[in-house]
Amino acid sequence: MEILISEARGRPGDDPIFTINSQANARRAAGERVVNASLGALLDDDGKLAVMDTVTGAFRSVPPERGAAYAPIAGDRAYLDAVIDDALGGSTLKDCAVAVATPGGTGALVNAVMNFLEPGQALYTSSYFWSPYKIIASHNLRRVATFPMFTADGKFNVEGFESGLVELLAKQGRALVILNFPCHNPTGYTLDEGEWEGVVAALGRCADKGPIALLVDLAYAHFGQQDRSLWARKLEPIASKVTILAAWTASKSFAQYGARVGALIAAVPDEAARTQVANAMSFSCRGSWSNCNHAGLLAITSLLTDADLARSTDQERDALVGLLNERVEAFNRAARAKGLRYPRYEGGFFVSVFTPDAKRTAEVAAEAGVFVVPMDGAVRIALCSVAEKDIDFLVEHVARGVEAAGGQAANAVGRVSGRAGV
Amino acid sequence: MEILISEARGRPGDDPIFTINSQANARRAAGERVVNASLGALLDDDGKLAVMDTVTGAFRSVPPERGAAYAPIAGDRAYLDAVIDDALGGSTLKDCAVAVATPGGTGALVNAVMNFLEPGQALYTSSYFWSPYKIIASHNLRRVATFPMFTADGKFNVEGFESGLVELLAKQGRALVILNFPCHNPTGYTLDEGEWEGVVAALGRCADKGPIALLVDLAYAHFGQQDRSLWARKLEPIASKVTILAAWTASKSFAQYGARVGALIAAVPDEAARTQVANAMSFSCRGSWSNCNHAGLLAITSLLTDADLARSTDQERDALVGLLNERVEAFNRAARAKGLRYPRYEGGFFVSVFTPDAKRTAEVAAEAGVFVVPMDGAVRIALCSVAEKDIDFLVEHVARGVEAAGGQAANAVGRVSGRAGV
Numbered sequence: 001m002e003i004l005i006s007e008a009r010g011r012p013g014d015d016p017i018f019t020i021n022s023q024a025n026a027r028r029a030a031g032e033r034v035v036n037a038s039l040g041a042l043l044d045d046d047g048k049l050a051v052m053d054t055v056t057g058a059f060r061s062v063p064p065e066r067g068a069a070y071a072p073i074a075g076d077r078a079y080l081d082a083v084i085d086d087a088l089g090g091s092t093l094k095d096c097a098v099a100v101a102t103p104g105g106t107g108a109l110v111n112a113v114m115n116f117l118e119p120g121q122a123l124y125t126s127s128y129f130w131s132p133y134k135i136i137a138s139h140n141l142r143r144v145a146t147f148p149m150f151t152a153d154g155k156f157n158v159e160g161f162e163s164g165l166v167e168l169l170a171k172q173g174r175a176l177v178i179l180n181f182p183c184h185n186p187t188g189y190t191l192d193e194g195e196w197e198g199v200v201a202a203l204g205r206c207a208d209k210g211p212i213a214l215l216v217d218l219a220y221a222h223f224g225q226q227d228r229s230l231w232a233r234k235l236e237p238i239a240s241k242v243t244i245l246a247a248w249t250a251s252k253s254f255a256q257y258g259a260r261v262g263a264l265i266a267a268v269p270d271e272a273a274r275t276q277v278a279n280a281m282s283f284s285c286r287g288s289w290s291n292c293n294h295a296g297l298l299a300i301t302s303l304l305t306d307a308d309l310a311r312s313t314d315q316e317r318d319a320l321v322g323l324l325n326e327r328v329e330a331f332n333r334a335a336r337a338k339g340l341r342y343p344r345y346e347g348g349f350f351v352s353v354f355t356p357d358a359k360r361t362a363e364v365a366a367e368a369g370v371f372v373v374p375m376d377g378a379v380r381i382a383l384c385s386v387a388e389k390d391i392d393f394l395v396e397h398v399a400r401g402v403e404a405a406g407g408q409a410a411n412a413v414g415r416v417s418g419r420a421g422v
Numbered sequence: 423m424e425i426l427i428s429e430a431r432g433r434p435g436d437d438p439i440f441t442i443n444s445q446a447n448a449r450r451a452a453g454e455r456v457v458n459a460s461l462g463a464l465l466d467d468d469g470k471l472a473v474m475d476t477v478t479g480a481f482r483s484v485p486p487e488r489g490a491a492y493a494p495i496a497g498d499r500a501y502l503d504a505v506i507d508d509a510l511g512g513s514t515l516k517d518c519a520v521a522v523a524t525p526g527g528t529g530a531l532v533n534a535v536m537n538f539l540e541p542g543q544a545l546y547t548s549s550y551f552w553s554p555y556k557i558i559a560s561h562n563l564r565r566v567a568t569f570p571m572f573t574a575d576g577k578f579n580v581e582g583f584e585s586g587l588v589e590l591l592a593k594q595g596r597a598l599v600i601l602n603f604p605c606h607n608p609t610g611y612t613l614d615e616g617e618w619e620g621v622v623a624a625l626g627r628c629a630d631k632g633p634i635a636l637l638v639d640l641a642y643a644h645f646g647q648q649d650r651s652l653w654a655r656k657l658e659p660i661a662s663k664v665t666i667l668a669a670w671t672a673s674k675s676f677a678q679y680g681a682r683v684g685a686l687i688a689a690v691p692d693e694a695a696r697t698q699v700a701n702a703m704s705f706s707c708r709g710s711w712s713n714c715n716h717a718g719l720l721a722i723t724s725l726l727t728d729a730d731l732a733r734s735t736d737q738e739r740d741a742l743v744g745l746l747n748e749r750v751e752a753f754n755r756a757a758r759a760k761g762l763r764y765p766r767y768e769g770g771f772f773v774s775v776f777t778p779d780a781k782r783t784a785e786v787a788a789e790a791g792v793f794v795v796p797m798d799g800a801v802r803i804a805l806c807s808v809a810e811k812d813i814d815f816l817v818e819h820v821a822r823g824v825e826a827a828g829g830q831a832a833n834a835v836g837r838v839s840g841r842a843g844v
Contacts, residue, residue, distance in 0.1 A: 001632065001633040002633060003538070003633055003635070003665050003690065003695055003698075003699060004537055004538065004698060004699060004702050005537060005538065005539065005540045005596075006540070007540075008536070008537040008702040008705070008706075009698060009702070010698070011698070011701040011702045011704070011705035012701065012705070013697065013700075013701045013704075015495065015708075018494075041491065041492065048487065049487045049490060049491050051486055051487050051490045055490075056486040056490075059486075059489075059717075060482065064473055064478040064481075065470065065471045065473050066680075067481075067680050067681070068471060068473045068477075068478075068677055068678050068679060068680050068681070069463065069471050069679055069680050070463065070679040070680055071680055072440075073437065103525060103682075103711035103712070103714075104711070104712055106708075106710070106711055106712035107710075107711050107712075110709070110710055110711070114430070114561065115426055115427060115430040116425070116426065116427065117427065118427045118428070118429075119541075119563065132708055132709070132712065135705065135708050135709045136709050136710075138709070139536065139705065139706060139708075139709025139710065140562075140709065141541065141563070174427075210423065211423040211424060211425055213425070243425050251492075255490055256490050257490060257491055257492040257716075258488075258489050258490050258491050258492055258493055258713075258715065258716025258717060259489070259490070259715060259716070259717065260525075260682070260711065260712075260713070260714060260715050268425065273425055275435065276425075276426060276431060276432070276433070277425060277426060278435075279433040279434065279435045280426050280430040280431070280433045282433070282435075283430070283433035283434070283557065283561065284430075284561060286437075286528075286554060286557050286561075287532070287554070287557045287558050287560070287561025287562065288528070288529075288532055288558075288561065288710060288711070289525035289526070289528055289529050289532070289682065289710070289711055290525070290526055290528035290529075290554065290682075291680075291682070292525075292682060293680065293681060293682050293715040293718065294679075294680025294681070295481075295680060295681065296715065
């Protein structure tokens with residue numbers, strides 16, 4: 001007799017990215033020079049996880065009996081207010097926002113999928129996407145539909161976004177759109193002002209074809225070069241027609257990946273609908289994990305609301321963003337010199353380099369000790385975990401990998417798609 | 423247009439138990455004598471959350487850069503080994519067990535529901551049950567089926583358990599059975615050796631009618647009077663026919679409700695099936711919350727594996743169990759003197775007193791400042807949050823509430839059912 005239900009049989013055992021990471025570590029342990037650009041956590045130039053002292057201090061300062069007690073199902077009011085302010089401050093969306101605490105961005109995505117997509121329906125995102133989107137969808141009996149992310153000249157494909165959305169709405173009558181900007185994982189791309197305007201116009205035109213929720217995955221919000229409120233301000237004109245959601249997480253912006261502190265935020269202008277949405281999101285928390293790491297919620301609340309702590313946190317984060325930006329510049333210099341093809345890259349943990357055969361490219365690079373993650377049409381490079389001094393070496397061997405794969409085809413960009421994990 | 427999917431509309435806003443708790447706090451703030459027996463957390467006799475110094479110390483001692491890093495999706499190997507040992511040590515089930523870390527017991531239950539029950543099917547539990555079982559089931563498109571928990575003389579209804587299970591298996595072809603012992607929430611009941619033998623025999627007879635997974639919800643495992651390995655040893659003879667699961671949590675046993683540290687454990691004798699189950703459980707983690715509070719996992723691992731820390735933890739926990747047991751004895755004395763009808767109660771956070779009209783009973787008690795939770799056929803009393811000195815007062819007013827409801831009917835026990843929350 002089958003122990004597991006049909007859906008749960010034959011689940012994969014190994015995460016491909018963690019497998020690559022293990023190979024890299026094994027080669028390094030054997031004494032080789034290894035550049036491990038597989039994992040999405042920000043390491044300092046000595047290869048240690050970059051943490052922020054003020055954040056560590058805030059976690060240590062939570063009164064034990066408060067952290068030990070259950071958090072409210074939806075999260076403490078002060079936490080939710082602070083997170084809404086961090087995500088939507090500077091935009092009027094803030095005035096009609098509700099939120100629930102979630103275990104990281106993953107929990108926020110799960111909560112949105114359970115409330116804004118009927119079973120069997122597909123969430124809608126770019127052809128390159130963070131691979132757990134698909135796991136979250138399929139685990140909860142939903143699916144993923146995509147649009148080709150880039151035009152032939154490597155810009156965001158607003159037209160393809162709209163035509164795919166029209167098609168999906170015709171098919172399923174509602175849509176949950178997920179856009180992960182700024183600093184998209186895996187490509188590193190950030191929508192510029194004009195591209196956001198294009199997206200907003202497209203959403204506005206589609207809004208009468210069925211209920212649309214747009215979830216902006218803010219995982220890397222603090223690592224872009226843009227004004228952090230740009231996207232929210234751009235969305236204001238359609239807020240009465242499209243439900244605007246944000247997946248917020250402390251994982252990257254507070255370098256607390258392990259704490260599982262996140263939130264799903266929803267901007268809902270109508271008051272009755274807002275209450276209904278808040279209740280639904282809270283119900284989903286109870287039915288998924290009950291409540292979140294209370295010490296984590298309390299620590300992050302302090303860091304966001306205490307003026308001194310917030311200032312120190314910003315300074316320490318600025319230092320980390322600066323570290324990362326030096327790597328971004330070094331990469332851009334070296335990659336342009338080698339003629340690599342990759343989307344506009346101005347900051348963030350990842351960048352992706354196009355190649356006609358990603359598997360071959362990754363293999364050739366790995367032979368030289370450079371570990372990157374192959375996807376459909378590109379390899380993902382986690383610059384967040386590569387010291388600046390190693391970037392020339394990395395680019396050189398990625399370039400050799402692209403060449404070995406018959407790369408640099410001018411028309412590769414338009415056809416590419418793919419996804420990547422952590 | 424409807425923002426939310428049909429399933430998510432009209433979710434309730436207030437948790438009924440938290441509402442009762444708020445009423446109790448408001449009355450106390452107004453200067454009244456209040457005995458608040460609504461919430462399921464262990465308070466000391468001064469009404470403060472009971473925490474354990476060794477546990478607090480272990481959380482403080484986690485190296486910041488380890489706690490800040492992502493935990494593995496399934497949890498650290500050392501954590502899983504330690505938890506399996508805590509749950510199944512003393513039984514051969516341990517030798518074929520796999521596990522994944524989950525956010526508390528809730529996460530473990532969700533993970534089991536997603537892997538061992540097809541959508542549309544009902545999990546199977548006693549008529550009194552922890553109310554989130556129903557939320558977890560319905561949120562994930564499953565349902566709940568129950569058997570009458572007690573016989574007319576107030577014992578566990580083994581016969582009803584078996585006949586209901588036979589019926590359910592005939593209907594849906596597989597079963598996920600959830601039993602929350604020792605110290606069942608909400609009734610406080612603990613199966614004795616003979617009752618476990620009855621359950622095991624029933625499961626053995628049903629096992630050829632379809633795949634059965636038995637999940638033992640161990641939320642209160644450290645608060646019973648029984649040998650902690652009794653249940654697992656009793657289940658050994660059917661382990662090849664029934665998949666044995668355990669929902670483990672640090673919430674109560676380490677007084678770390680807020681940390682969300684738990685695990686789902688599965689004992690699967692066949693090696694290939696075991697791998698498949700481990701992969702499925704891990705996939706569910708990735709698709710639900712990605713990974714768990716890493717500092718919490720590391721702290722609990724230390725507390726379970728470091729001999730000195732384990733000894734101190736056991737001593738501090740023994741003191742808390744002792745505190746609770748004094749309340750249990752005081753309750754039993756007072757309740758017997760008043761002739762209250764309630765199931766055998768030998769320890770644990772809760773006890774339930776039968777009444778023909780629970781709402782009326784709770785109202786009458788609340789008039790006197792005693793706050794308990796009404797269910798179908800009984801009121802739940804959270805002795806975990808009541809000082810010993812208040813127990814006579816509590817029992818007196820619960821007894822008046824039962825009388826006011828026309829209570830003490832000798833045949834009430836056989837007909838009762840119900841459920842309760844946190």
